[in-house]
Amino acid sequence: MIQDIAPHQFHNEYQPRDPQSGDIIFSYSGNEALLKPDHTFFRYEDIHTHHDYQYLFRIDDTAFYLSDLSDLESIQMGFRFCRSYEPRMLGFACITGYQLYLWYQENQYCGKDGTRMIPDTKERAMKCPVCGNIIYPRINPAVIVAVINDQNQILVTKYAHGPYQKYALVAGYTEIGETIEETVTREVKEETGLSVTDLKYYKSQPWSFSSTLLFGFSCHVHGDCTVKLQTDELRLGEWKDPQDEIDSMDTASLTSEMIRQFKEGKLK
Ligand SMILES: [Zn+2]
Structure with a gap:
């Protein structure tokens, strides 16, 4: 199944670190993922302009991030490709990243008072700096x-x-x-x-x-x-x-x- 990526190990514990060479950067637009024109994923070393990175998770020693890479030359792929992408762990990572992308997109503002939410630093959650409302990923x-x-x-x-x-x-x-x-x-x-x-x-x-x-x-x-x-x-x-x-x-x-x-x- 899509999550069966052994011998690779999925680490979803929230331990953000700065991106480094070899790490993978996901960028999404609507119902599509942005890949390099050669159908591979963007690595941190491929990106030479300034971008913000949201830490997602790790697989083995590779960390995955969310960013907006729409200024780079890319192709857009509908998510069906994730079901059969090789290596499978990257297809799994891409669709898992998409779930988090949607959640971040949908929870930019507090539902109680409309304040802009900020990512919590200790756990995977969005927090309202005014009222303390905490939103966890929706499953x-x-x-x-x-x-x-x-x-x-x-x-x-x-x-x-x-x-x-x-x-x-x-x-x-x-x-x-x-x-x-x-x-x-x-x-x-x-x-x-x-x-x-x-x-x-x-x-x-x-x-x-x-x-x-x-x-x-x-x-x-x-x-x-x-x-x-x-x-x-x-x-x-x-x-x-x-x-x-x-x-x-x-x-x-x-x-x-x-x-x-x-x-x-x-x-x-
Ligand atoms: Zn609030």
Whole structure:
């Protein structure tokens, strides 16, 4: 998956230091990342004009920063490339940096009194110098659900809208006041009309494309497995056998890993 970057090690503890040669500088514009014309990332030594740098995180000994490099010659890339970029750790770093970029962008002013927020020096937070309001990075919890029936079939779906048109699994965001397990049963019920039991936690995945932390679960539907699709969100919901062809994307997502695990008989 996109976060599996071993043997490299992701260090997200907030220990800012000044950029040095070899460090990577991310710059974003809307829904795109700015790369060098040769499709590699800007290194600190590539930049010869004055810029401000916001420390993000480290991978091994390389630190990553946020800056505005729009004055430099660059190409703009939509974030899909992060799913398959090599080395993978840079694709992961780029999309993780984007989540922080969005958060910094959206929290420039205090929501209570409109004062300009300043980055805290001790932890990753934005702080209001007037009222002391502290804002931490936003992470939206959500679930990915492998629903399995008595015939050992898995329920796959396709979204009604948006650019992503390959097979997916039932998915949705956690609402205020519910547990992650309640999110699973509610989302399956809402999207497919099915009542599920035997929830089993699989794995989680940070999915910075949507500032999300995904929780993967498998669960079972016993007896009648007629799908009543919520058509404003989904255009397809169908049961697949393990040997069926399921065009489940790349190796970046939790969804594709869970579908592969099911096909190999490891997700029950
Ligand atoms: Zn304030």
